[in-house]
Amino acid sequence: MIELENVSYSYGGGELLSDISLRLMPGSFHFLTGPSGAGKTTFLKLCYMELMPTSGQLRVFEKPVGKMTRDDVANGRRRIGVVHQDCQFLNHLPVAENIALPLTVSGRDPAGEAANIMELIQWVGLANHADVLPPQLSGGERQRAALARAVVMSPEVVLADEPTGNVDWDMSQRLLQLLIELNKMGKTIVIATHDLNLIRAAKAQVAARVLRIANRRLQLAGADL
Numbered sequence: 066m067i068e069l070e071n072v073s074y075s076y077g078g079g080e081l082l083s084d085i086s087l088r089l090m091p092g093s094f095h096f097l098t099g100p101s102g103a104g105k106t107t108f109l110k111l112c113y114m115e116l117m118p119t120s121g122q123l124r125v126f127e128k129p130v131g132k133m134t135r136d137d138v139a140n141g142r143r144r145i146g147v148v149h150q151d152c153q154f155l156n157h158l159p160v161a162e163n164i165a166l167p168l169t170v171s172g173r174d175p176a177g178e179a180a181n182i183m184e185l186i187q188w189v190g191l192a193n194h195a196d197v198l199p200p201q202l203s204g205g206e207r208q209r210a211a212l213a214r215a216v217v218m219s220p221e222v223v224l225a226d227e228p229t230g231n232v233d234w235d236m237s238q239r240l241l242q243l244l245i246e247l248n249k250m251g252k253t254i255v256i257a258t259h260d261l262n263l264i265r266a267a268k269a270q271v272a273a274r275v276l277r278i279a280n281r282r283l284q285l286a287g288a289d290l
């Protein structure tokens with residue numbers, strides 16, 4: 066689905082990610098760990114084609130990103146759902162409209178898909194919050210709304226950047242269950258997180274691989290995790 070071959074990335078002030086090779090296979094479940102500032106968000110941005118490698122090959126859905134047209138990139142991104150670290154809602158729009166935003170942006174009419182959107186809102190447990198504005202949501206509610214928005218286009222891949230940051234253990238478990246359900250539907254999941262307990266809880270339920278970025282390199286984490 067997403068394949069990196071000897072990918073390096075530099076923001077300009079030196080190399081941040083160096084010589085990274087990885088294949089994200091369909092239906093796989095990956096965690097991405099590493100110290101703050103190691104480059105986890107940057108790695109996810111490469112997978113979403115928000116950043117282009119400084120060197121190496123990145124293929125998304127079999128296509129080399131260097132040879133993609135703008136349409137190719139847009140089409141590829143439609144197949145990837147992203148849960149951003151800071152959620153990034155439009156605060157003047159109700160939660161339901163924020164969740165439906167990717168449909169609107171891609172030219173689909175949310176009114177024609179109202180039943181599916183409501184089903185999604187119920188799935189994340191926000192039926193009573195569909196009409197409120199994002200600033201009125203708690204941290205866990207925001208994260209669940211962000212997850213619903215990430216999957217409203219039925220993506221094949223979900224990239225979640227610290228989806229359980231700033232929520233308590235019960236809520237992080239609830240978010241994890243939603244991500245596991247998505248994986249059981251066949252979606253490829255990548256979760257960047259510092260939360261080793263979350264990783265342990267997931268590994269008891271799914272065959273998750275744990276990757277670690279340290280010293281610019283991506284490694285498979287030890288079996289102790």
Ligand SMILES: Nc1ncnc2c1ncn2[C@@H]1O[C@H](COP(=O)(O)OP(=O)(O)OP(=O)(O)O)[C@@H](O)[C@H]1O
Pocket residue numbers: 076081099100101102103104105106107108
């Ligand atoms: N647009 C940018 N321009 C220059 N440097 C940047 C940019 N974005 C990120 N960086 C730097 O790249 C490094 C890696 O950032 P990144 O957000 O990928 O790390 P992270 O592992 O996700 O960190 P955290 O766990 O704290 O979220 C940091 O030192 C950051 O300051």
